[in-house]
Amino acid sequence: MSADTRPLTAPQYGMWAGQRMEPDSPAFWTAEAIELRGPLDAAALGHAVIDTLRRCDALHMRYRDDGDGVRQRLDPARAVAWPQHDFSGEADPWRAAEAWMRADLDRPARLGSGPLFATALLRLGPQRHLWYLRAHHIALDGFAYLLLIHRVAAVYSAAVDGREIPAARDFALAPVIDEAESYRQSPQRARDRDFWMARLQAAPTPVTLAPLQPPSDVARSERHRLPLSQYARWQAGAHECGVDWGAWLIAGIAAWMHRASGATSICIGLLVMNRLGSRALGVPCMSMNVVPLQLRIDPDAGFDTLAREASAALARLRPHQRYNYEWMREDMGLAGSHAQLYGPVLNLMPFDRGFRFSGLEAEAHPVSVGSVEDMDITVSPLPDGLRVDIEANPAAYDAATLGRHHRDLLATLDAALDDPRAPLARLHATVEAIA
Numbered sequence: 015m016s017a018d019t020r021p022l023t024a025p026q027y028g029m030w031a032g033q034r035m036e037p038d039s040p041a042f043w044t045a046e047a048i049e050l051r052g053p054l055d056a057a058a059l060g061h062a063v064i065d066t067l068r069r070c071d072a073l074h075m076r077y078r079d080d081g082d083g084v085r086q087r088l089d090p091a092r093a094v095a096w097p098q099h100d101f102s103g104e105a106d107p108w109r110a111a112e113a114w115m116r117a118d119l120d121r122p123a124r125l126g127s128g129p130l131f132a133t134a135l136l137r138l139g140p141q142r143h144l145w146y147l148r149a150h151h152i153a154l155d156g157f158a159y160l161l162l163i164h165r166v167a168a169v170y171s172a173a174v175d176g177r178e179i180p181a182a183r184d185f186a187l188a189p190v191i192d193e194a195e196s197y198r199q200s201p202q203r204a205r206d207r208d209f210w211m212a213r214l215q216a217a218p219t220p221v222t223l224a225p226l227q228p229p230s231d232v233a234r235s236e237r238h239r240l241p242l243s244q245y246a247r248w249q250a251g252a253h254e255c256g257v258d259w260g261a262w263l264i265a266g267i268a269a270w271m272h273r274a275s276g277a278t279s280i281c282i283g284l285l286v287m288n289r290l291g292s293r294a295l296g297v298p299c300m301s302m303n304v305v306p307l308q309l310r311i312d313p314d315a316g317f318d319t320l321a322r323e324a325s326a327a328l329a330r331l332r333p334h335q336r337y338n339y340e341w342m343r344e345d346m347g348l349a350g351s352h353a354q355l356y357g358p359v360l361n362l363m364p365f366d367r368g369f370r371f372s373g374l375e376a377e378a379h380p381v382s383v384g385s386v387e388d389m390d391i392t393v394s395p396l397p398d399g400l401r402v403d404i405e406a407n408p409a410a411y412d413a414a415t416l417g418r419h420h421r422d423l424l425a426t427l428d429a430a431l432d433d434p435r436a437p438l439a440r441l442h443a444t445v446e447a448i449a
Contacts, residue, residue, distance in 0.1 A: 018087070019078075019080075019085035019086060019087045020085065020086055020087070020188070020191050021083065021084075021085060021086075021191065021194075021195060022077070022084050022085070022086055022191075023190060023191055023194035023299075023300070023301075024194060024198070024303070024336075024338030024340065024341065025155070025288075025300045025301055025302060025303060025338065026077075026086070026152050026300050027084065027338070027340055028338060028339060028340035029042060029150070029151045029152035029300060030077055030084055030125060030152055031340055031349070032385065033123060033125060033150075033152070035350065035352075036229070037122070038122045039122070039123075039229075039231055039385075040119055040120055040121055040122060040123065040231050041229060041230070041231045041232075041384065041385035042123055042150055042151045042152065042384050042385055043119050043121075043123065043148055043149070043150060043151075043382055043384065044148070044149055044150070044151050044154065044159075044382050044383060044384045045115065045118075045119060045146065045147065045148040045149070045380075045381035045382040046146075046147055046159055046163075046378055046379065046380055046381055047111075047115065047136075047144045047145065047146050047147075047378075047379045047381050048144065048145040048147075048163060048376055048377070048378050048379075049142070049143075049144055049375075049376065049377045049378075049379060050142070050143045050144070050145060050371060050374045050375070050376055051141060051142050051374060051375040051376075051377075052141050052373055052374040052375055053141055053373060053374075054141070054143050054374060055170075055173070055174050056098070056135060056143075058170050058173040058174050059135065059145065059166075059170050060096050060135070061169070061173065062165075062166045062167075062169035062170040062173065063094070063096060063133055063145065063166055064094045064096055065169065066162055066165045066166045066169065067094045067131070067133060067162070068092045068094050069182060069183070069185045070162065070185045070298050071088055071185055071186055071187035071188075071297075071299075072130075072153045072154065072158070072185075072187050072297070072298055072299040072300065073129075073130055073131045073149060073153050073154070073298075074088055074089045074091075074092050074128070074130070075087065075088060075089070075130065075152075075153065075187070076088075076089050076125070076126060076127065076128055077125040077126055077152070078126050088187075089128060093129070094133070095132070095133075096133065096134070096135070097134045097135075098134065098135040098136075098137065099111075099114060099134060099135070099136050099137065100137040101114070101136060101137060101138055102137050102138055102139045102140070107138040107139060107142075108138060111136045111138060111144055114136065115136075115146055115148075115381050118132065118134075118146075118148060119148060119381070119382050120231075123150050125150070125152060130149060130150045130152065130153045131147070131148060131149040131150070131153060131154075132146075132147075132148045133145070133146060133147045133148070134146045144379075145166075146381070147159070147162070147163075148381075148382075151300060151384045151385075152300055153299070153300060154298055154299065154300060155287075155299075155300050155301055155302040156302070156361065156363065157287055157289065157301070157302070158297075158298035158299055158300070158301070159298075160369075161183075161296065161297075161298045162298050163369055163378070164369050165183055167369045167370055167371050167376070168180050170371055170372070171370060171371060171372035174372050174373060175372050183296065184296070184297070185297055185298055186297070187297065187299055189293040189297075190292075190293050190294045190297050190299055190301070192293075193292060193293045193294070197336060202336075203336075203337065205334075206333075206334040206336065206337035207337060207341070207345065209334045209337075210334065210337055210342050210345070211345055213306070213308065214306070214342060214345070214346055214355060215346075217281065217306070217308055217355070218279050218281075220281045220306075220354060220355060220356050220357045221271060221275050221277040221279070221280055221281070221357050222357045222358070222388050222389070222410075223271070223274050223275060223357075223358075223389065223411075223419060224388070224410040224411055224415070225410065226352075226354075226387075226388060226410070227407055227409035227410045228352060228409065229352060229385050229386070229387055229407065230386070230407050230408055230409050231385075232408065233382070233383060233386040233390075233405040233406060233407065233408065234405070234406050234407070234408040234411060234412075234413060234416055235403065235404070235405050235406075236403070236404045236406075236416045236417055236419075236420040237401065237402075237403045237404075238401070238402050238403070238420060238424065239396075239399055239400070239401050239402075240399050240400040240401075240402060241398075241399050241400075242398055242399045242400070244399070244400060245395065245399060245400040247431055248262065248263070248400075248427070248431075250431075251430060251431045251434060252321070254318070254434055255317070255318040255321040255322065255434050256318070256321075256322060256325075257321045257322060257324070257325040258325070260328070260362050261321055261322075261324040261325035261328055262321050262324075262430075263360070263362060263393060263427075264282060264284070264307065264309075264324040264327075264328070264360065265309075265317060265320040265321035265323075265324040265430070266317075266423070266426055266427045266430055267280075267282060267358065267360060267391065267423065268280045268282065268309045268311060268320060268324065269311075269317060269320060269426055269430065269438055269441060269442075270422060270423045270426040271357065271358070272311045272313070272438065272442075273422070273426065273438075273442045273445060274419070274422065277311070278310060278311040278312075278313070279308065279309075279310055279311070280308070280309050280311060280357065281306050281307065281308045281309075281355070281356045281357055282306075282307045282309070282356060282357065282358060282359070282360050283304045283305070283306060283307075283354070283355075283356035283357070283358065283359035283360070284304065284305050284306075284307045284328075284331070284359075284360055284362075285302055285303075285304050285359060285360065285361040285362070286302065286303050286304070286305060286335045287301060287302055288301050288302065288303050288335065288336055289301055303335060303336065303337075303338055303339055304339045304356070304359060305331055305334075305335050305337075305339065306342075306355045306356040307324075307327055307328070307331060307356075308327070309323060309324060309327060310323075311438065312438070313437065313438045313439045314437050314438075314439070315437065315438065316434065316435040316436055316437060316438075317430045317433075317434045317435070317436065317438060317441055318434040318435050320438070321434070339355075342355060343355065352387065354387055354388065357388060357389075358388060358389040358390070358391055359387075359388075359389070359390045359391065360390075360391050360393070361390060361391065361392040361393070362393050363392065363393060363394040363395060380392075380403065383405050386405045386406060386407050387407065388406070388407055388410060389404060389405070389406045389407070389410075389411070389419075390404070390405045390406070391403070391404050391423075392404075392405070402420075402423075402424065404416060404419065404420050404423075422445060425445045425448040426441070426445050428448060429441045429444040429445050429448065432444065
């Protein structure tokens with residue numbers, strides 16, 4: 015990308031608009047920590063991290079509203095700092111490192127001057143380290159993190175194994191911006207706008223499980239890991255309903271929301287990657303969108319019926335999911351407010367988050383998912399199972415309430431496996447017995 019300024023992509027603009035509402039808020043920082051267990055070659059890791067992050071255009075952009083709209087430019091310095099901190103002498107090295115990461119996240123973001131990211135190596139013991147990466151959501155989404163982690167792992171592994179370093183990946187942002195501009199000016203965007211306006215104008219007020227509160231800079235988390243056998247059961251349950259497991263999971267969330275609220279109209283915010291068939295597929299950047307998925311609940315119908323309706327709803331949305339959520343908010347007159355067009359958000363990771371650092375055991379730990387308006391549900395396939403996390407606004411959900419919601423969601427999914435054709439009212443009775 016040249017030094018000339020360029021327009022923002024729609025996903026970037028959504029994050030810029032959110033940060034503009036709260037200029038000093040750290041809520042848009044995201045972070046992951048990759049735990050590395052074993053004899054780490056710290057020099058090789060440092061080289062791999064610095065080289066990879068330096069090549070990633072999205073991490074080095076600077077943003078400015080010049081009066082004619084927001085523009086971005088690439089900082090040619092591409093600076094990457096690589097500090098190292100040793101917590102191995104602390105009584106609880108993990109807790110000390112966690113406190114350091116939380117403190118690092120509690121800083122204002124400066125989209126005009128940067129930096130948009132930070133990274134560090136945290137030593138917990140002789141054979142236990144954390145590679146920490148923090149980035150503003152305007153720069154990276156969850157899939158972008160995975161692209162960077164896989165590249166660092168590949169470069170590190172080649173170095174310590176004495177193999178040739180893999181050819182550099184093209185992490186240029188310019189083709190992604192050009193593609194986004196083509197869509198913005200296309201007839202398809204106008205068709206997508208018409209589709210969403212028709213749906214949103216007729217939609218009821220979204221249901222949440224707690225009164226809406228102003229966004230918080232931090233999220234309350236409830237995490238649970240399921241064994242690989244449970245993942246297989248979910249897939250088998252989806253097959254029995256005649257849908258894929260994503261639609262099955264959406265139906266489960268809708269049934270859980272219905273039981274908790276009594277509402278018969280449930281709207282879920284569905285995170286979509288918008289990368290397949292796109293120039294963004296191999297470029298670490300902010301590409302995701304969130305689209306409202308509305309479902310009507312019939313308490314007398316079976317769960318399998320609701321799953322098929324979720325599948326049909328997904329099919330209707332897919333041709334129009336590039337239309338950005340921030341545009342929807344503007345179309346509905348909600349720009350500059352915290353009003354939402356959906357209740358809980360589902361982030362269904364459609365990819366294996368496994369990666370290999372040669373000679374080491376590696377595991378990713380989410381540190382921050384960024385701003386959470388109400389509640390985010392993330393389902394992540396892992397090499398050895400499945401992780402089901404809920405992040406919630408702590409002003410709306412205390413720890414006990416969030417824990418109960420998490421248990422009830424998993425109980426609802428278990429009940430759906432036991433008898434997918436049972437009416438939802440009977441399924442809810444089963445959940446009562448399980449919970």
